[in-house]
Amino acid sequence: MRRREFVSNTLLLSAVAMLPKFSFGMPEPDWRKEVSPLAKRLKPVGRALEMEGYYVWCNSPIMGPDGKVHVFFSRWPAKKGMGGWINSSEIAHAVADHPEASFQYVSTVLAPRGTGFWDGTTCHNPHIKFVDGKYCLFYMGNSNGKTNTKRIGLATADSLYGPWVRPAIPLLEAGPEGAWDDHCTTNPAFIKHPNGQYWLYYKSWNNNDYYNSTDPVIRGNRKYGLAIADKLEGPYVRFVGNPVVDYSRKGGNRQFEDAFVWVDQGKFNMLARDMGVYNQEVGLHIRSRDGLSWDEPKVGYKPVRDYVQEPPAPLNLKRYGRLERPQILFIKGKPAYLFTASQGGVYMTASSFILKIS
Template sequence: MLTRRTFLMGLALAPLARAWAGYRAARLIDYPRGSFAKFSRHLRPVGRILEMPGYYVWCNSPIYGPDGKVHVFFSRWLASKGMGGWLNGSEIAHAVADRPEGPYEYVETVLAPRGPGFWDATTCHNPSIQLVDGQYCLFFMGNANGKTDTKRIGLATAPTLEGPWTRPDQPLLLPGPADAWDDHCTTNPAFVKHPNGQYWLYYKSWNTAEYEAAKGQEIRGNRKYGLAVADKLEGPYVKDAANPVIDFSGQGHNAQFEDAYVWRQHGRFNLLARDMGVYSQEVGLYLDSKDGKKWTFPKIAFLPLRGYGVMQPPAPKSLKRYGRLERPQLLLRDGRPTYLFCASQGGAAGTASGFVLRLR
């Protein structure tokens, strides 16, 4: 297990005053005035977590346990597979710490690819942990052929964070019919229980023809988000007639987004995501909604690491997303966000790890 000394080494964080100055400078220089969400003003960098030699670590989803500790469910895959290994060799693991800042101790691998014949044969990825109706729900993505066209959302459940986990024999949500906006896949699950008692599942997808037509572009897509609703947690989930409920394609320039995280606070739906062309490829987005279907125009939710004064060594040639924060997930206490957990390339292992920011 990493010691706290080891954990702190390699963070390469400037003093907080410098971090705040860097944040202010990034706001004033790089992006238009008025483009930042109030959410962004409360973030302060803490540092990296789960730096695992020999692995890429991604998709860090945290939750407070009954033991008062912080439990994180995260994706990891062998470093030998490179950054793209998430698609054909990721597993979902469980780690625990006394504090959000860590250090974290690996507990076990919860879900691993099951091999030929299963819908999640080649990868298990995109974990999002939730406590729903007294049981722990691990929403995730699996695929059957190591490619994007078999990505499907699934749901594993357990009575405790230590398991045992009941693994689904079938996906929770399937793509739409041929030529539909969501005919390619279902992935990046974001879940919220509606005040009316329904179960709302947001999912990312795109159209296969659009995806193929975008070969050679910086971003292939166009990624959009749909909503599926069920009267029972286990489904069936029925796709909303207004889908896609979030679609940036009308802005032009191949603008899109991914990695949505949804929660309810102050009587509204709130959403964090990774920007893919609305402002830039480096920032996060914040949207909110009264009804969960019609969303505000996005504002910037968080910056790349340099915006917080975080200094890193020069990027290795193998890391093309160096310095970005991706896969935002919140640590909630009594429904209120307290920490933002993201994934970011780099760190002591020279691969990727979690990165934590505190909300003040």
């Protein structure tokens, strides 16, 4: 190799080595420059619902008429490992006198129903709401222990202590073959719109992208759609402009999941887990005037290490150090606490992790 070519190639390699880290093959933006006002208000309370022998996930809180905090959460046997959520999860109920007090297990409210039921192998993603004078527990179930039968359902009760009336069929089926959402419906986020309609946001992705992906870690591209009904029980009709949030256009297979939606001072807000827009460790906060077209994302919450110091990551916990499944507790109509799920804890499985919104 001639000296001029050698020097040129050396300089090029040096320049490449100094480029920023990549996420899904694309440059990773500096998330600390894009922190939302909400994220700046978060103060750590710490872990809750650390249960020996279980992974705890998907903590959805609500204030009860008894003045206590009720949490509906997913759990599955620790012996199943982190992947047990897809084929062994149940939804349980716990209560505390205050968001920063100890939560006590009350009962399991939704367990897999077995062969022949759409939620026969798992019950997951609880999302509790009080709507039209009844308690509504939106959730995801599947029938074969795999992602392609994940469907959103709705159980209802007159009391947070049940009994819960379970649906014979899902609330929302997957889209038609070839559609962006033909794989599943999952991760429900619900609001009753100010106009009186019932809006159900849901996560999905495309079968072809999932089964033929060359990425061994993240297959397909998760997007969010919207389905609207005139009655709580449905039918829910897909919005013609779906998906309403789609980060695939940003390149690098950027995506997101775990959305929670609320309306505050006339604006729609969505809090979600990032999957490559900034990185895998932060949350996203986006806002909208109409709930359909959303602003560019800001960072909605930070990595665990920014709130507390925890032991080094064990080898079996691949999602250690990040907060997932954000759900907000409202007190007197105002966002008061952020409930999330995080691997780790005293049993090195997973538990709730709570932050106060100051």
